[in-house]
Amino acid sequence: MLIPWITAFQRRNPELFVNLTLTLGxxxxxxxxxxxxxxxGLYPCSNAVIRKLGEMRRMMVASAGYLAKHGVPKTPEDLEFHELLGGNDLVNGAPLVLLKDNERVIVPIHSKLRLKDHTAARTAALFDAGISVHAFRYDTMELVRRKLLIHVLPDWEPEPSPVSLLLPIGRKPSSAVEALCDFIAEKWRSNPELVFDHGL
Incomplete structure (x- = not known):
């Protein structure tokens, strides 16, 4: 999602050079x-000014092959009997939190395959390894539409993941940095699978 946005921003600003580093954790x-x-995520950063973007919505998905073999969960409680594939925030034993209207259910995770990346978990689900429980909607719905994955318990949604822009304290942002922040916020706002923070 981010790299196409930066590419589009550079087309508007061809004189701009960007050094992009992707990190995990x-x-x-x-x-x-x-x-x-x-x-x-909610990781604190001690030397930053925070501009909230909003939240990335999540969904649970599995392959038709996995569900044919292990059954389709009908309730959140049924998930305890399945192999659940999470991301970095579930790998250390944190439970899965599911939301539906005003209801909130906590599901413990006891996975044999522990993955630190939501994309890896979704890929594992494609190969019948279990139910990916933290797949992001913005890049997973297309796989569901193509019937490569099946949306599991569609009435329930895992807790969304907050996302923020962080700028260094004590350094005035350049006009290019301000423009890129505004451009990212604009792109975020226009994506129907993302929740925009209207306080931005």
């Missing part, structure tokens, strides 16, 4: 050479 400080960090 929490970073609690912004490196000195970094102008913008896009933070996924």
């Amino acid at each position: 929490p970073m609690h400080i912004i490196p000195p050479e970094c102008d913008i960090r896009i933070n996924h």
Whole structure:
């Protein structure tokens, strides 16, 4: 999602050079050479000004082959009998939190295959390894439409993942940095699978 946005921004600003580093897991400080960090999750960052973008909605998906062999869950409680494939925030034993209107259900996870990345978990689901429980809707719905994956318990949605833009404290952002932040916020707002923070 991010790389096409940056590419589009560079087409508008052909004189701009971008050094992009992708990381997995929490970073609690912004490196000195970094102008913008896009933070996924609730990890604190001590030397940053935070601009909230919003939240990434999640969904649960599995392959037809896995569900044919292990059964289709009818309730959140049924998930305890399935192989659940999560992301980085579930790998250390945190439970799965599911939401439906005003209801909230907590499901423990006892996975044999522990993955630190939601994309890897979704890929494992494609190969019948279990139910990916933290798949992001923005890049998973197309796989569901193509019938490569099946939306599991569609009335229930895993807790969304908050996303923020972080800018270094004590350094005035350049006009290019401000313009890129505004451009990312504009792209975020226009994506129907993302929840925009209207306080931005």
